[in-house]
Amino acid sequence: MPTELSKQYDPREAQQKWLALWDERGYFHARPDENCEPFCVVIPPPNVTGALHMGHALNNTLQDVLVRWRRVQGYDALWMPGTDHAGIATQAVVEKRVREEEGKSRHDLGREELVARIWRWKDQYEARILGQLKQLGASCDWARTRFTLDEVCSRAVRQTFFAMFRDGYIFRGKRLVNWDAQLQTSVADDETYTENVQGGFWTFKYPVKGTGEFIRFSTTRPETMLGDTAVAVHPSDPRYQHLIGKLVTIPLVGRDIPIIADGLLVDPALGTGCVKVTPAHDPNDYACGLRHKLPMINILNADGTINKEGGKYAGLERSVARDEVTKDMEALGLFEGREDRAIPLKFSDRSKTSIEPLLSDQWFVKMADRDDGKPGFAQTAMDAVTSGKVKIFPERYAKSYLDWLGEKRDWCISRQLWWGHRIPIWYVRCPEEALTTAFAGRQDVTWRRDEDNDQWLVCALEDLPDDVLGPQYPLRRDPDVLDTWFSSALWPHSTLGWPDSTPELRHYYPTSVLVTSRDIITLWVVRMVITGLYNVGDVPFRHVYIHPKILDGFGETMSKMKGNGVDPLDIIELYGADALRFGMVHLATENQDSKLPVSNVCPHCGALVSVKREHMYLRTKKLTCPECKKAFRPGGPWPSPDPELPTAKQGSEKFEQGRNFANKLWNAARFLLLNLEGYTPGALRLEELPTEDRWILSRLATTTKEVTEHLEGFHFSDVARAVYDFTWSEFCDWYVEMSKGRLRDEASRPQAQRVLAGVLDTILRLVHPVMPFVAESIWQALGEAAFERGLPSPEPSPESVVIAPWPSFPAEWRDAATEKRIARMQDLVRAVREIRNRYGVDTKTPVDVLVRCDDALAGDFRRLEPFVKTLANVGTLECGPSVTKPPQSAGTVHPEFEGYVSLRGLIDPEAEAKRVEKQIAEKRKHLQATQGKLSNESFVSKAPPEVVEQQRALVAELQGQIQVLEENLRELRQG
RNA sequence: GGGCGCUUAACUCAGCGGCUAGAGUGCUAUCCUCACACGGUAGAAGUCACUGGUUCAAAUCCAGUAGCGCCCACCA
Numbered sequence A: 001m002p003t004e005l006s007k008q009y010d011p012r013e014a015q016q017k018w019l020a021l022w023d024e025r026g027y028f029h030a031r032p033d034e035n036c037e038p039f040c041v042v043i044p045p046p047n048v049t050g051a052l053h054m055g056h057a058l059n060n061t062l063q064d065v066l067v068r069w070r071r072v073q074g075y076d077a078l079w080m081p082g083t084d085h086a087g088i089a090t091q092a093v094v095e096k097r098v099r100e101e102e103g104k105s106r107h108d109l110g111r112e113e114l115v116a117r118i119w120r121w122k123d124q125y126e127a128r129i130l131g132q133l134k135q136l137g138a139s140c141d142w143a144r145t146r147f148t149l150d151e152v153c154s155r156a157v158r159q160t161f162f163a164m165f166r167d168g169y170i171f172r173g174k175r176l177v178n179w180d181a182q183l184q185t186s187v188a189d190d191e192t193y194t195e196n197v198q199g200g201f202w203t204f205k206y207p208v209k210g211t212g213e214f215i216r217f218s219t220t221r222p223e224t225m226l227g228d229t230a231v232a233v234h235p236s237d238p239r240y241q242h243l244i245g246k247l248v249t250i251p252l253v254g255r256d257i258p259i260i261a262d263g264l265l266v267d268p269a270l271g272t273g274c275v276k277v278t279p280a281h282d283p284n285d286y287a288c289g290l291r292h293k294l295p296m297i298n299i300l301n302a303d304g305t306i307n308k309e310g311g312k313y314a315g316l317e318r319s320v321a322r323d324e325v326t327k328d329m330e331a332l333g334l335f336e337g338r339e340d341r342a343i344p345l346k347f348s349d350r351s352k353t354s355i356e357p358l359l360s361d362q363w364f365v366k367m368a369d370r371d372d373g374k375p376g377f378a379q380t381a382m383d384a385v386t387s388g389k390v391k392i393f394p395e396r397y398a399k400s401y402l403d404w405l406g407e408k409r410d411w412c413i414s415r416q417l418w419w420g421h422r423i424p425i426w427y428v429r430c431p432e433e434a435l436t437t438a439f440a441g442r443q444d445v446t447w448r449r450d451e452d453n454d455q456w457l458v459c460a461l462e463d464l465p466d467d468v469l470g471p472q473y474p475l476r477r478d479p480d481v482l483d484t485w486f487s488s489a490l491w492p493h494s495t496l497g498w499p500d501s502t503p504e505l506r507h508y509y510p511t512s513v514l515v516t517s518r519d520i521i522t523l524w525v526v527r528m529v530i531t532g533l534y535n536v537g538d539v540p541f542r543h544v545y546i547h548p549k550i551l552d553g554f555g556e557t558m559s560k561m562k563g564n565g566v567d568p569l570d571i572i573e574l575y576g577a578d579a580l581r582f583g584m585v586h587l588a589t590e591n592q593d594s595k596l597p598v599s600n601v602c603p604h605c606g607a608l609v610s611v612k613r614e615h616m617y618l619r620t621k622k623l624t625c626p627e628c629k630k631a632f633r634p635g636g637p638w639p640s641p642d643p644e645l646p647t648a649k650q651g652s653e654k655f656e657q658g659r660n661f662a663n664k665l666w667n668a669a670r671f672l673l674l675n676l677e678g679y680t681p682g683a684l685r686l687e688e689l690p691t692e693d694r695w696i697l698s699r700l701a702t703t704t705k706e707v708t709e710h711l712e713g714f715h716f717s718d719v720a721r722a723v724y725d726f727t728w729s730e731f732c733d734w735y736v737e738m739s740k741g742r743l744r745d746e747a748s749r750p751q752a753q754r755v756l757a758g759v760l761d762t763i764l765r766l767v768h769p770v771m772p773f774v775a776e777s778i779w780q781a782l783g784e785a786a787f788e789r790g791l792p793s794p795e796p797s798p799e800s801v802v803i804a805p806w807p808s809f810p811a812e813w814r815d816a817a818t819e820k821r822i823a824r825m826q827d828l829v830r831a832v833r834e835i836r837n838r839y840g841v842d843t844k845t846p847v848d849v850l851v852r853c854d855d856a857l858a859g860d861f862r863r864l865e866p867f868v869k870t871l872a873n874v875g876t877l878e879c880g881p882s883v884t885k886p887p888q889s890a891g892t893v894h895p896e897f898e899g900y901v902s903l904r905g906l907i908d909p910e911a912e913a914k915r916v917e918k919q920i921a922e923k924r925k926h927l928q929a930t931q932g933k934l935s936n937e938s939f940v941s942k943a944p945p946e947v948v949e950q951q952r953a954l955v956a957e958l959q960g961q962i963q964v965l966e967e968n969l970r971e972l973r974q975g
Numbered sequence B: 001g002g003g004c005g006c007u008u009a010a011c012u013c014a015g016c017g018g019c020u021a022g023a024g025u026g027c028u029a030u031c032c033u034c035a036c037a038c039g040g041u042a043g044a045a046g047u048c049a050c051u052g053g054u055u056c057a058a059a060u061c062c063a064g065u066a067g068c069g070c071c072c073a074c075c076a
Helices: A011-025 A054-072 A087-102 A111-136 A151-166 A222-227 A283-292 A308-313 A318-331 A377-386 A397-406 A432-438 A484-488 A503-508 A518-536 A568-575 A577-587 A613-618 A653-674 A691-712 A716-744 A749-767 A772-785 A816-838 A855-863 A865-872 A909-935 A937-942 A945-974
Strands: A038-042 A076-080 A170-180 A185-187 A192-207 A214-219 A230-233 A247-250 A255-261 A274-277 A335-348 A355-365 A391-393 A425-428 A445-450 A455-460 A511-517 A541-547 A549-552 A593-596 A599-601 A608-610 A649-651 A847-852 A874-880 A889-893 A898-902
Touching (some): A038 A503, A054 A111, A054 A511, A054 A541, A054 A691, A054 A716, A076 A503, A151 A170, A151 A445, A151 A484, A192 A247, A214 A230, A214 A274, A222 A308, A222 A318, A274 A283, A335 A355, A377 A397, A397 A518, A484 A518, A518 A541, A568 A649, A577 A716, A577 A772, A653 A716, A653 A749, A691 A749, A691 A816, A716 A749, A749 A772, A816 A847, A816 A855, A816 A865, A816 A889, A816 A898, A847 A855, A847 A865
Parallel strands (some): A391 A541, A549 A593
Antiparallel strands (some): A170 A355, A192 A214, A230 A274, A425 A455, A445 A455, A599 A608, A599 A649, A889 A898
């Protein structure tokens, strides 16, 4: 029963109960309804590697706010959930576990077994992540949950790759990879580490042909000289101007290479100012090689020995070749010296041997414009934004999107991993007839010639058996997998069933809005636009909303290692899911970062101990709680629990506002429910309502309009603020207080109940997208006591706030005159309270108040007299034009009236006089400034007339107030 | 190195050309009054980073300076 509502809102109980109820009733399940306008959001799929962090909490809260709002607005709302297989990250986590628990490497397990292990890991963590999202209150359509590596997504990936390959958007190209010569495999960047090792810095010289001159250069890897294809100097370096365009000979291999000018590669201040260029074995040289169309000579075999390009050095180990090369150069008199130097060197995580940058064949998606008339991918994506088909909020992020695309850099999509979508390419050496015969009439196989390697590249929609061409032409499948972002790029349409034309795809695509963070605009947003346009023929979403990034109290990124992160689940436990959500919505401003100070929660007493810089990176092993003086271990990525010292969870006081707000709402509802006895539903006629009712309805109508507009413009912080301010500062602080007397009066009670119930009903609808749990709790309780309610006419209430229609009120409800009337009364009440406080007059002792004002105002105050009397505990209230300041009273001046509180025996005339003097001084200063403006001829002539008028009115007002204050002062001094 | 952003009360942030610059937290005083102490009432607290400029008018627009941060590229 309603009267049993506890004094404090218990989020935990509510969360359990309503999650189950919502799920059971299927509120979040969407069925494509042609007669209903769709609103669709696809979740940025979280990685299955670990737990959700604060960024996820923010991202998903904002999506949920939008989806819940649109759903109750009557849209056919679908929020598509799912997770990402996150190639490298997931494989690395599982490999690490296998290594730690079994001491085995992935090579010990083999590809199949490792992938099987990762699938098991994925099932476990996917369940955990989805569970966390549910705890947050995310209103996803869980029945549609997808995974970027599941069958549905795989089919889309296969189809996309096949079509892009067939259409010539996917091509094979060269790229430098990290080559592990011991394991004879390339390794991903994440699998390497850099160490400073003692190395050499050699200086050599090459003879410049036909000049007798030499050009000097330095290197840390002399053996790469065998693969040099140019020497570069800075275009504006005066020392070498005359040599640009000349040829030099590499003596050891007898190759002639040009001297080129390259401002990007060469820093004239470093070394000799000349750089040898080895495009096949150095990332910078590679870029330079592309710019100058230099030959790229690979001098290494897979095992790290020098290949046939190295001439007489062929077959030598790298290090041996280095010595030999140096020795031979010295013998030729071309060696100038060597100095010891610490050199950063990349190593492979697994073999611990040094990484060799090696040019290898990789797969790319072509971004640049094409010469065959088909659109270039980069351009189509740029057009989508410049034409406004995709709108980015805040607008400034459109610039990063366009800038990045403007480079039109090809997208390398092959990764040397085992976990992911395997590239559907088979290599075979055979005459083409073998292919045409075997695949005659098949649309699902296509092939292209790879002249460099004398082979065919065969792409197929379904896996091809190795012997499909017969035993003499075995197929070899590409071992690599696709970049994770390749499958993520298809997410908005693959999750809806593409390549099939499903009802979902037809109805919900393009989706409505994508909510994400700015660091993946280029990795993800751009690529979704490209594939959406290519596969479906339309953009994937109409709007992109980029939310801020959450940083710690010092403005640093949060990370487990630093120990400055906050676990959303801890916040839910400590403050409730609604508090977490309110906090997230509240910090979502237009700003690009938002700081969230972090605290350790004392495991003994729950006190918050703020995390300081020196606590980070596990530098502090033990902290003492300032409250209970007991010791604990600060939160962080501790590998195991400490038996001696309990570890703190991490929290933040930022969420107290949301928790308190939920409690405030709860108690406002409690108040109403305790006063609903005898409630009967009934229609309200605006014109018959008393001032206070028209006032709260006017404020409610304004708030509703504002909240709706803030949601439409993605101004989330303003949404939270508007709902909070109205509920707390207007409804609770004033209207509820004003209703107390009316509820005790038999005659006015029914109407007060109806308005209170109606306003609370609307507040719940407005609060629901942000704080669904507390809204539902109150909604259900209210439903028992006042099932039929509403504004202006009562209706049976929907069975859940989750499906309660979004409110909107006629513009006439907003009533500026009434709002002004109440504001004036509030000013009077506040002034009386201030005087009461100042003189320490107990709230239980009534004071007499006199107000000098015109007749109209006096009439107003008389109508509102009961409120003035109860809100400020006023004994007698006298008002009118003939009122004079009583002796021994304190006063207040207002633009429209003067108020006096009689303080017989309490007043300190001297203190009061000083106060009045101070006020006079302030008003005079203000008056002077205002008059100054008005005496400025150009202000009067150039400023808009209403601004000038405003200032004139202000002058009159101030003069009046000063006059009153001066009279009061005289009276105080005389009396 | 390129791009973007931030600097307003003790802290976290609103305000984006025209009120005597606001909120939440914290602080001070007071009140456990029959919705709420996760509360009420009132109060104190700001050279709007600095220097110039534009404008009748600048926290707000422009330029520069300093500090902080994010993203991207890179460190022969």
